[in-house]
Structure formats: structure tokens, C-alpha cells
Amino acid sequence: MLMHVVADYGPGDLAFAEVRQQLARYLPGADVVYTPMRPFDTLGAGFCVAQLALTPGPPDRLIYCNVAPRADSDAPRPDNEGERLLAARLPNGTHVVGVDAGYVFSFLRNEAETLTEIVIPPTGSQFRSRDAFPPLLPDVLNGDAEQVGTVDAADIPAPPERALVYVDGYGNLKTSWSEPPAPIGSVVTLRVGGVGAEAMISDGTFDVPARTLSFAPGSSGWTRKDGTEVRWYEVLLRGGNAAEMLDHPEPGTRISVRA
Known part of the structure; x- marks a missing residue:
């Protein structure tokens, strides 16, 4: 087992x-x-x-x-x-x-x-x-x-919406966003708690230039009981550590996106 x-x-x-x-x-x-x-x-x-x-x-x-x-x-x-x-x-x-x-x-x-x-x-x-x-x-x-x-x-409380839920060992920020907040390829202002940064909305976490912050469907997600699939978005700094860049936010921190 x-x-x-x-x-x-x-x-x-x-x-x-x-x-x-x-x-x-x-x-x-x-x-x-x-x-x-x-x-x-x-x-x-x-x-x-x-x-x-x-x-x-x-x-x-x-x-x-x-x-x-x-x-x-x-x-x-x-x-x-x-x-x-x-x-x-x-x-x-x-x-x-x-x-x-x-x-x-x-x-x-x-x-x-x-x-x-x-x-x-x-x-x-x-x-x-x-x-x-x-x-x-x-x-x-x-x-x-x-x-x-x-x-x-x-x-049982519902998980917080549009929030950071987990920081992995690479400093990628896994979130409770499950839909793109803007068209793919858009450059947006991503605010994690009190820290803001430019990020690109993409359909793959590495589908951005090096040293670029991406907001994209990550590696985490599952099939719900009703058969629907959910894929959780991640904030990733290609070639770097997004958590360090964004001042080490803690789970529960609100994540907002502005075009």
C-alpha cells in the first residue's frame, strides 16, 4: 500500500x-x-x-x-x-x-x-x-x-479563490486560478499581495522567453467527481525563482491580474 x-x-x-x-x-x-x-x-x-x-x-x-x-x-x-x-x-x-x-x-x-x-x-x-x-x-x-x-x-470551508495555495521547491507559485484572466500572449500586471510585476499569460509555463514571469496552467490538477478536468495556474519565472522575485508570499495571499 x-x-x-x-x-x-x-x-x-x-x-x-x-x-x-x-x-x-x-x-x-x-x-x-x-x-x-x-x-x-x-x-x-x-x-x-x-x-x-x-x-x-x-x-x-x-x-x-x-x-x-x-x-x-x-x-x-x-x-x-x-x-x-x-x-x-x-x-x-x-x-x-x-x-x-x-x-x-x-x-x-x-x-x-x-x-x-x-x-x-x-x-x-x-x-x-x-x-x-x-x-x-x-x-x-x-x-x-x-x-x-x-x-x-x-x-468544510471552500478554498480561497484567486489565491496562492502552494509554493513548490523551485519557487513556482501554484494558485487557485483555473481559467486564463486575459488572452494568451497578453502582458499583464500581476499583483501577489503587496508586490506587483509584469507577467505574460501563456498556455505553457515555459512558453515565454527566459527571465520572463509567466502565468499559465501548471503541473497540478485533477479530474473531478463529475468528470470535469481542472488545471491550476502557476506563476513561474523561467530560469529563476518566482517566490523570491515576489518577496516570498505565503499561501492564502490574494493574486490579482490587471491588463
């Missing part, structure tokens, strides 16, 4: 090693792949979860996501309680298990066949993704996990 872990433990951090150890205990045959997130970045996590879950791959996939800022309440948390744990099953057979924090399930809210809240046995642990969640995963996969009930998609 292929298992993706999307979490904001730092790369090489002890936290990931400890979680991996528990996953090997409860799912010993899993091939685990780790995708690190910025601390508390639920929007980037939700985007990555959807990209991994909704694109072609083996049907026996499990996406395990833990980005849990415990921001659902400012009150003291008895026994280190946190956000609820949800499990989704997608039409392609993929399972997603993760904490319902921020935008973690936003890109999946209309794509899941089932979306349920899972009962979390009390542990008192502040490290729930190591101590409380791994023992539940085999039962989730087998359909035997104890459930609180079904979750209404309307209770």
Missing part, C-alpha cells in the same frame, strides 16, 4: 521519525512517502492532499495528513484535545485521514464519496498523530472505525 504523509513536521525532524515508527507498527507493509509543509499551513496541505488523492495512482492509497494548529478554539484544551479527525473515501478508492483544521479538506469536500468523523480514544497526548491516530488507521481502511457521524460538505 502506498501511504502519503502530509505534515508540518520539519524534514528530518524527530517527530516524523516517531510517527513513521508507529505507522510501521500498525501498517507494516506501507510504502511511506513524506511531503513536508510549512508550520500550520492548512491551505498548502489541503492542496497537496487533493493532488495526491485525486490524480492517477494505485487504488490502495492512504493519505495521512496532520497539520493541526489547534486554532478552532482559543480556550484551554483539556487533555490536549484538538480538531476532530476525519476520514474520506474517494471514488478512485483512495482513503484520506486527517485533522479537520482550516483548509485541509477544502479541495476534497465535493469530491469524496463518504466523509465521516472518527472517534478518537482519549490519550491526553499532545502528539496525537503519533499516539492517538496510527492505531485507528487499520480500522479506517477496513471500514471498522468507530464513527461520530457523517460530515456535511457545507461544514
Whole structure:
């Protein structure tokens, strides 16, 4: 079984090693792949979860996501309680298990066949993704996990429109734009938060001269449950780093385009 872990433990951090150890205990045959997130970045996590879950791959996939800022309440948390744990099953057979924090399930809210809240046995642990969640995963996969009930998609926030959702390792800015904002070949003013720059609208990220900023359909996208295809636009600096050029914007930053 292929298992993706999307979490904001730092790369090489002890936290990931400890979680991996528990996953090997409860799912010993899993091939685990780790995708690190910025601390508390639920929007980037939700985007990555959807990209991994909704694109072609083996049907026996499990996406395990833990980005849990415990921001659902400012009150003291008895026994280190946190956000609820949800499990989704997608039409392609993929399972997603993760904490319902921020935008973690936003890109999946209309794509899941089932979306349920899972009962979390009390542990008192502040490290729930190591101590409380791994023992539940085999039962989730087998359909035997104890459930609180079904979750209404309307209770999950929609992802922000026309915003930055993820910054990849090359500094490309993946966005929630899915349509061209101007005719192909147009030069526009692209504003990312408080920083503006000229960019060319293109139908391919490299279909611009070197050192030119492009706004084009990127490598991320998937087939929706209704059969429609979505391709997310990226801001890319050919031969450079768009994130550096635009002052390292964070996920959630508004992206506007002016002809």
C-alpha cells in the first residue's frame, strides 16, 4: 500500500521519525512517502492532499495528513484535545485521514464519496498523530472505525479563490486560478499581495522567453467527481525563482491580474 504523509513536521525532524515508527507498527507493509509543509499551513496541505488523492495512482492509497494548529478554539484544551479527525473515501478508492483544521479538506469536500468523523480514544497526548491516530488507521481502511457521524460538505470551508495555495521547491507559485484572466500572449500586471510585476499569460509555463514571469496552467490538477478536468495556474519565472522575485508570499495571499 502506498501511504502519503502530509505534515508540518520539519524534514528530518524527530517527530516524523516517531510517527513513521508507529505507522510501521500498525501498517507494516506501507510504502511511506513524506511531503513536508510549512508550520500550520492548512491551505498548502489541503492542496497537496487533493493532488495526491485525486490524480492517477494505485487504488490502495492512504493519505495521512496532520497539520493541526489547534486554532478552532482559543480556550484551554483539556487533555490536549484538538480538531476532530476525519476520514474520506474517494471514488478512485483512495482513503484520506486527517485533522479537520482550516483548509485541509477544502479541495476534497465535493469530491469524496463518504466523509465521516472518527472517534478518537482519549490519550491526553499532545502528539496525537503519533499516539492517538496510527492505531485507528487499520480500522479506517477496513471500514471498522468507530464513527461520530457523517460530515456535511457545507461544514468544510471552500478554498480561497484567486489565491496562492502552494509554493513548490523551485519557487513556482501554484494558485487557485483555473481559467486564463486575459488572452494568451497578453502582458499583464500581476499583483501577489503587496508586490506587483509584469507577467505574460501563456498556455505553457515555459512558453515565454527566459527571465520572463509567466502565468499559465501548471503541473497540478485533477479530474473531478463529475468528470470535469481542472488545471491550476502557476506563476513561474523561467530560469529563476518566482517566490523570491515576489518577496516570498505565503499561501492564502490574494493574486490579482490587471491588463
